Amino acid sequence: MFPIFSRSGWLLLALASLCAPAVHGQQQAVLSELPVLPEPSSLSAPAPEVPAIAISLAVFSTYPSETLLDACGDTEPNQACIEDTITPEAFISTLIAKSWFTEIKPFGNDSDYELLIANVAKQDETSTMSRALSEALLEELDEELNEEKHFTELTLQWRGIEIDSLVISSQVNSNETATNKAIEPLLSWYKHATENGLLTPSFLYHALNASDYGNHLSVPESLGDFTRLDTQLYPDPFKGSITRYTHPFFEDALVDVTVYPILAKLDTNTLSNQSETASTANTENSARTDALLHQQLDEDWNKADHVAHARNLTLSQARPISPFNVVGFANGWRLALKAESAVDDPIFATTYVFTRKDKIVKVATTFPSDFSDNLAHELIAHITVPEESMLMQQVRAMLK
Structure with missing residues (x-):
C-alpha cells in the first residue's frame, strides 16, 4: 500500500526540524567546504558524472487539494473526479526511468526534498458511454471518444515546508497504460522545475525567506x-x-x-x-x-x-x-x-x-x-x- 502524505499540521513540525543537519546524499555546493585537514591537490581530481539534478527526492502520494478539485471541475454528481486514476506506482516508475535525479525514494523519510503527487480524472459522459459500448463499436468511433482528461498536482516541499505547487492537465487515451499516462504531467513538471530553478539553493532561500x-x-x-x-x-x-x-x-x-x-x-x-x-x-x-x-x-x-x-x-x-x-x-x-x-x-x-x-x-x-x-x-x-x-x-x- 502506497502511503498517503497528509498536508495538514506540518508547518510547526517542519520549522522545529529545519535546523537538522542535511542527510547523506543530498545536493552539495560546487565549492564543498574545506576539510579540516585538507588533501593535497584535491581540486585536480575529476568530477564524477551526475544526473541533471543531483539530489535525493522522496515521493509521496497525497490527497487532492481544493485547488486540484476545482481544476477538475468536481461540481456535478454525474461528473465526479476520480482519485488516483494514474497510480502512484506509475509516477514512481516513470521518475526512476527518467533518471532526472540522483535517487528517487518512494515514501522515504530521509530526504530534504519531497514531491507530493495527487491525481484525479474527470468522469464525464463520454467516458461513461465508452465503457457501455461494445469493443466492435468502439473501434469504429473516433479516437477522441476514448480520451480522458487528467489533472495532476505536484507539490514540492523542503523538510516538510511547501516551496512550490503546480496543477497540470493532460489529455490521454483511456487505453494507455498508467505508466504512459504519467509521462506527460511529469515531463511538464520537470520542465517547470528546471526552467524556474525549483531545486536550486537560490530558489530555496527565497521560498523560505532566508x-x-x-x-x-x-x-x-x-x-x-x-x-x-x-x-x-x-x-x-x-x-x-x-x-x-x-x-x-x-x-x-x-x-x-x-x-x-x-x-x-x-x-x-x-x-x-x-x-x-x-x-x-x-x-x-x-x-x-x-x-x-x-x-x-x-x-x-x-x-x-x-x-x-x-x-x-x-x-x-x-x-x-x-x-x-x-x-x-x-x-x-x-x-x-x-x-x-x-x-x-x-x-x-x-x-x-x-x-x-x-x-x-x-x-x-x-x-x-x-x-x-x-x-x-x-x-x-x-x-x-x-x-x-x-x-x-x-x-x-x-x-x-
Missing part, C-alpha cells in the same frame, strides 16, 4: 595575494554561503569563508551589535557568544581528529584555541592545527570564527597561522553580512 546572500553579502575580491574564485550557496539555508580564495602560484593554498546563521536565540549583545563600522561597533562578546564560537572550533577539532586517525597522522594544536581580535571590528577565536606523519610533510590548517549580526563568519585556511592571521584581519575588516532573515526570526521564536 537571507539573501547574493545581494546582501559583500566580501573582498582579494585577500593579500589571494583572489576570490567564487561565492556559492549551500543547498541548506542553515549552512549559508561559502567563498573560496585561491593563490596564483600555490594550488594547495586555499582560503574559505563561510557565513551562516547562528542556530540559537540571540543574546542582547548580538542584537545590539548591528553596526559594521569601527567607530560604533560593540566588539565585546558575551560568555554565551564565546561558548558558541568555541563550539564551532571544538567541532572542527573533532572532525580533524577523526580524519587524522583514518590517515595515520599525529594531530596536534600548533596553537591552542585562543582569542583573535580584529581591533574595532570583532573579537573572535582561532584554532591552529598540525598533522604529522613519518613519511609526509606536515599538514597545517587554521580556522577563525567570529560573529557578525546574527551570523557566524568562519575563515578556514590550509596553511599555518603565521601566514593566515593577516588575511583573517583583512577579511573581517571588509566583510558585510545580511540582516537576520524572516526564516531565522521564526525559527528562533520557537527555540527555548
Whole structure:
C-alpha cells in the first residue's frame, strides 16, 4: 500500500526540524567546504558524472487539494473526479526511468526534498458511454471518444515546508497504460522545475525567506595575494554561503569563508551589535557568544581528529584555541592545527570564527597561522553580512 502524505499540521513540525543537519546524499555546493585537514591537490581530481539534478527526492502520494478539485471541475454528481486514476506506482516508475535525479525514494523519510503527487480524472459522459459500448463499436468511433482528461498536482516541499505547487492537465487515451499516462504531467513538471530553478539553493532561500546572500553579502575580491574564485550557496539555508580564495602560484593554498546563521536565540549583545563600522561597533562578546564560537572550533577539532586517525597522522594544536581580535571590528577565536606523519610533510590548517549580526563568519585556511592571521584581519575588516532573515526570526521564536 502506497502511503498517503497528509498536508495538514506540518508547518510547526517542519520549522522545529529545519535546523537538522542535511542527510547523506543530498545536493552539495560546487565549492564543498574545506576539510579540516585538507588533501593535497584535491581540486585536480575529476568530477564524477551526475544526473541533471543531483539530489535525493522522496515521493509521496497525497490527497487532492481544493485547488486540484476545482481544476477538475468536481461540481456535478454525474461528473465526479476520480482519485488516483494514474497510480502512484506509475509516477514512481516513470521518475526512476527518467533518471532526472540522483535517487528517487518512494515514501522515504530521509530526504530534504519531497514531491507530493495527487491525481484525479474527470468522469464525464463520454467516458461513461465508452465503457457501455461494445469493443466492435468502439473501434469504429473516433479516437477522441476514448480520451480522458487528467489533472495532476505536484507539490514540492523542503523538510516538510511547501516551496512550490503546480496543477497540470493532460489529455490521454483511456487505453494507455498508467505508466504512459504519467509521462506527460511529469515531463511538464520537470520542465517547470528546471526552467524556474525549483531545486536550486537560490530558489530555496527565497521560498523560505532566508537571507539573501547574493545581494546582501559583500566580501573582498582579494585577500593579500589571494583572489576570490567564487561565492556559492549551500543547498541548506542553515549552512549559508561559502567563498573560496585561491593563490596564483600555490594550488594547495586555499582560503574559505563561510557565513551562516547562528542556530540559537540571540543574546542582547548580538542584537545590539548591528553596526559594521569601527567607530560604533560593540566588539565585546558575551560568555554565551564565546561558548558558541568555541563550539564551532571544538567541532572542527573533532572532525580533524577523526580524519587524522583514518590517515595515520599525529594531530596536534600548533596553537591552542585562543582569542583573535580584529581591533574595532570583532573579537573572535582561532584554532591552529598540525598533522604529522613519518613519511609526509606536515599538514597545517587554521580556522577563525567570529560573529557578525546574527551570523557566524568562519575563515578556514590550509596553511599555518603565521601566514593566515593577516588575511583573517583583512577579511573581517571588509566583510558585510545580511540582516537576520524572516526564516531565522521564526525559527528562533520557537527555540527555548
